[in-house]
Amino acid sequence: MWTVTVDQEGSRRVGDRVELLLADLRRDSPLVGAAPGAVVLPFDRTVGDEVQAVLGDPDLVVAVALHLIRIGGWSVGIGAGTVDGPLPATSRAGSGTAFIHARAAVEAAKSRLRGVPLAVRGPRADLAAEAEGVLTLLGSVVARRTADGWSVVDRLSGAGAAGARQQDVAAELGISQQAVSARLRAALWSEELAARPAAARLLRLAGADDDDGGSEDEGADA
Numbered sequence: 001m002w003t004v005t006v007d008q009e010g011s012r013r014v015g016d017r018v019e020l021l022l023a024d025l026r027r028d029s030p031l032v033g034a035a036p037g038a039v040v041l042p043f044d045r046t047v048g049d050e051v052q053a054v055l056g057d058p059d060l061v062v063a064v065a066l067h068l069i070r071i072g073g074w075s076v077g078i079g080a081g082t083v084d085g086p087l088p089a090t091s092r093a094g095s096g097t098a099f100i101h102a103r104a105a106v107e108a109a110k111s112r113l114r115g116v117p118l119a120v121r122g123p124r125a126d127l128a129a130e131a132e133g134v135l136t137l138l139g140s141v142v143a144r145r146t147a148d149g150w151s152v153v154d155r156l157s158g159a160g161a162a163g164a165r166q167q168d169v170a171a172e173l174g175i176s177q178q179a180v181s182a183r184l185r186a187a188l189w190s191e192e193l194a195a196r197p198a199a200a201r202l203l204r205l206a207g208a209d210d211d212d213g214g215s216e217d218e219g220a221d222a
Contacts, residue, residue: 001040001054002061002203003079003091003102006068007110008049009117017073018045024071030063040083046092050106054083054091054098058200062135069116069139077106078131080122080207097123098207116140122206131202138195141188149187152180156189 008017025031025043038057046052055061061078068074079102084095101121108119116139120132145153155169166184170177184190 001056001081001083001096001098002058002207003052003054003081003083003094003096003098004043004061004064005046005050005052005077005079005102005106006043007075007077007106009073009075009110011049014073016049018049018051021051021071021074025064029067030060034060041087041091041094044090044092052091052102054087054094058203059196061203062138062196062199065118065135066138066142069118070142070145072143075106075109075112075117076119077102077104077109078118078120078135078203079103079105080120080124080128080131080203082207101128116143120203120206122203123209124206127202127208128206131199131206134195134199134202138192138199141192145187148183149189152183153187153189156184 006021008021011017022043022045031039031042035057038055038060039053040056041054043051043053053064055064065076065078068076079098079100081097081099081101083098088094101123105119105121108121109117112119116136118132118135118139120128120135122128122131151173152166152169155172156166166180167177170180173180
């Protein structure tokens with residue numbers, strides 16, 4: 001499993017934004033419509049201006065982390081490992097190696113003076129570092145994406161299984177299909193989609209040593 005610990009940046013300057021973040025996560029984040037079991041313990045305030053959740057799907061961990069980077073103003077720590085049972089009612093009452101690694105990760109993320117404030121820790125430190133590298137690169141893409149880029153990415157990614165076509169997006173935005181294609185290229189949307197599975201796989205492998213006899217080649221999640 002994966003514990004995601006998120007700490008607000010500059011709370012003394014901008015005030016406590018935790019309730020606004022929790023509302024956003026419930027309403028507009030990849031958590032909406034998540035598959036059964038993907039959210040083990042939902043995001044909740046832990047202490048001060050920090051929130052935390054336990055997730056059971058590495059693809060969802062990637063999507064949520066990038067959503068948080070897009071919002072901005074939050075340091076994101078991802079801990080791979082185990083969660084002690086029985087599960088508590090809230091994540092702030094949880095324990096296990098995933099929580100320990102998430103605490104170390106968010107502290108590392110907060111210590112960064114530049115770049116993407118995200119870190120990954122797990123029992124496989126080498127693979128956690130690789131997951132962090134891929135996620136940081138993806139986060140850089142997301143953080144630099146322009147409003148024009150998001151205008152097409154949001155419409156295409158929000159279409160789900162129905163699959164919006166570029167010509168439909170062009171008609172909705174009142175621009176040419178060529179302009180839609182140009183915005184997607186500049187937004188590096190195809191590159192992001194191609195790299196997300198690698199980040200998710202590395203997150204899974206980063207916690208492999210905490211599995212009960214699991215191996216790197218098994219398809220089961222941590």
